[in-house]
Amino acid sequence: MRSTDVTGFVPRGAARSMTLAAACLLATLSNSLAQTQESYVVTTADGAQLRCGQGAGFYRIGRLDAGQVLAVIGESNQWMHVYTPLGTEAYVSHDAVIASLDARWVTLRTERSLRHVNPRTGKRGSWKPMFDAPLPAGTRLQVVTFEDSEAARQRAYRVIAPRGATAYIEASVVRAATADEIALFKASVGAPAGHGDLLRPGVEIVGPTGPSDTQDDSQRTPGGEFVPGSDGQPDRSESVPGLLQPGTPDRLEAAFQAVKGQPALEAEYDEMIAEFRRAIEALGDRPDIQPLRAAYQQRLDYLLLRKEIQAARLASRRSLEDLDKQTESLADTLLEMDKNRRYVVIGRLTTSIVYDGQRLPLMYRIQSVGDRVPRTLGYLKPGAGFDLAAKVGRVVGVEGTTLLDQSLRLNVVTPTRVDVLTPEQTDADSPEAPPTDPPADKPAGDG
Numbered sequence: 001m002r003s004t005d006v007t008g009f010v011p012r013g014a015a016r017s018m019t020l021a022a023a024c025l026l027a028t029l030s031n032s033l034a035q036t037q038e039s040y041v042v043t044t045a046d047g048a049q050l051r052c053g054q055g056a057g058f059y060r061i062g063r064l065d066a067g068q069v070l071a072v073i074g075e076s077n078q079w080m081h082v083y084t085p086l087g088t089e090a091y092v093s094h095d096a097v098i099a100s101l102d103a104r105w106v107t108l109r110t111e112r113s114l115r116h117v118n119p120r121t122g123k124r125g126s127w128k129p130m131f132d133a134p135l136p137a138g139t140r141l142q143v144v145t146f147e148d149s150e151a152a153r154q155r156a157y158r159v160i161a162p163r164g165a166t167a168y169i170e171a172s173v174v175r176a177a178t179a180d181e182i183a184l185f186k187a188s189v190g191a192p193a194g195h196g197d198l199l200r201p202g203v204e205i206v207g208p209t210g211p212s213d214t215q216d217d218s219q220r221t222p223g224g225e226f227v228p229g230s231d232g233q234p235d236r237s238e239s240v241p242g243l244l245q246p247g248t249p250d251r252l253e254a255a256f257q258a259v260k261g262q263p264a265l266e267a268e269y270d271e272m273i274a275e276f277r278r279a280i281e282a283l284g285d286r287p288d289i290q291p292l293r294a295a296y297q298q299r300l301d302y303l304l305l306r307k308e309i310q311a312a313r314l315a316s317r318r319s320l321e322d323l324d325k326q327t328e329s330l331a332d333t334l335l336e337m338d339k340n341r342r343y344v345v346i347g348r349l350t351t352s353i354v355y356d357g358q359r360l361p362l363m364y365r366i367q368s369v370g371d372r373v374p375r376t377l378g379y380l381k382p383g384a385g386f387d388l389a390a391k392v393g394r395v396v397g398v399e400g401t402t403l404l405d406q407s408l409r410l411n412v413v414t415p416t417r418v419d420v421l422t423p424e425q426t427d428a429d430s431p432e433a434p435p436t437d438p439p440a441d442k443p444a445g446d447g
Helices: 013-038 179-188 194-199 250-258 268-282 287-340
Strands: 040-043 050-051 062-066 071-076 081-082 089-093 097-098 105-108 140-148 156-162 166-170 174-176 346-350 366-367 376-380 396-404 412-421
Touching: 071 179, 156 396, 250 268, 250 287, 268 287, 287 376
Parallel strands: 376 412
Antiparallel strands: 040 071, 040 174, 050 062, 050 166, 071 081, 081 166, 089 156, 097 105, 105 140, 140 156, 346 366, 346 396, 366 376, 396 412
16 A cells, blocks of 8 residues: 655645635735835825824814925825924923023923924913824924913923924825925935935934033023023122112103013012102102102002002913913823824814704814814714713813815714713803003103
8 A cells, every 4th residue: 555645735624724814914914015115295285284183173283385295104084194394393391401502402301292383372282292202311402482481381492393203184185296206305305215214203312411501500591591690609788778869850750761661560660669659758848849749659659550450460370370280281181082092073062053953953062172262173963872962061082083064164073982081161261361451641740
């Protein structure tokens, strides 16, 4: 009997399974290859909107001219995930960096995220990170400007973002780039080849700072320069009663006019009030100096009124600073929500007078969070099981599909899930407007 070689024998069922497994493996490899291939698109019209997230509910970070080439990371639900153009600006908190003496560069003290700039709100509403991970300590960033604020948490540097920042653009406003457009684009940004070389985060890491940058930060201005006279020596001045003599009428008037010209919140009203009170006291009650005494009193009354207005505005600023802290905390909460779930829109749910279900179909209005004047982000269709009426006044995150009604120019969201992200809004959430200055009428004797 002839022996049978069974080395290559495979049962039929096993052969079928192996064939299916091989097909799945080939499909996976094909998808992986497609994802690693370079892809570029070109904007087809001026004003194409670049957004910080995937969906019309995320804030706009800029508008692009027609012909702008963008390197593509991926595409999903009619949105292109792209690298931002070189030169895109970002926010970094002032306390997270060390400024150079010429204020042209800042260096990160610790690892820190850069935030996409919200051109509508400035630092207050700019909450979306530009990178998947924080930039490392020692990253050197070119400064565009320093934005000061009464609220310490809103002080920030506006900087040029390193390569590798990402954003989103609608697929309907771009087309595939030609080979010539891609070659010209790569040449314009100095790229050797490939996404990895072209747009890998190009941060510059610096070593320990030199002697000129190791001074006490308490002596620095926001721009990084040292305060003149801050030599570290103890203050040897003494408090001596009567050290300054009352000023002459001409000098008092010059100082008074100078204080009138100062910004309202920074004006030295207290010091000028004290000077006029001392001058009035020094005049005495002689009849021949009563006109001068009356002129001094008029200026004193004016300063006292301005001081009251200043105090009221400072109190209002402190209230706004508290509101800023609450807004930033809310922005952080929304950021965490965005990390864990993909929402097409996040905002405060309100009712609509137009789409109230009586005259026109019932829809709920979604407004922006963090803006002084909320913007309408879109309208939410009601659906079974969502109970949107119970969520009115709260910040919600919505999953679903977003369609732009071309005739009405508004975004209509069909939800598949609606999550409540914050408690219901109260009256305390709405800041009072700061008091308006009265007309700066000249006191008697000016002219």
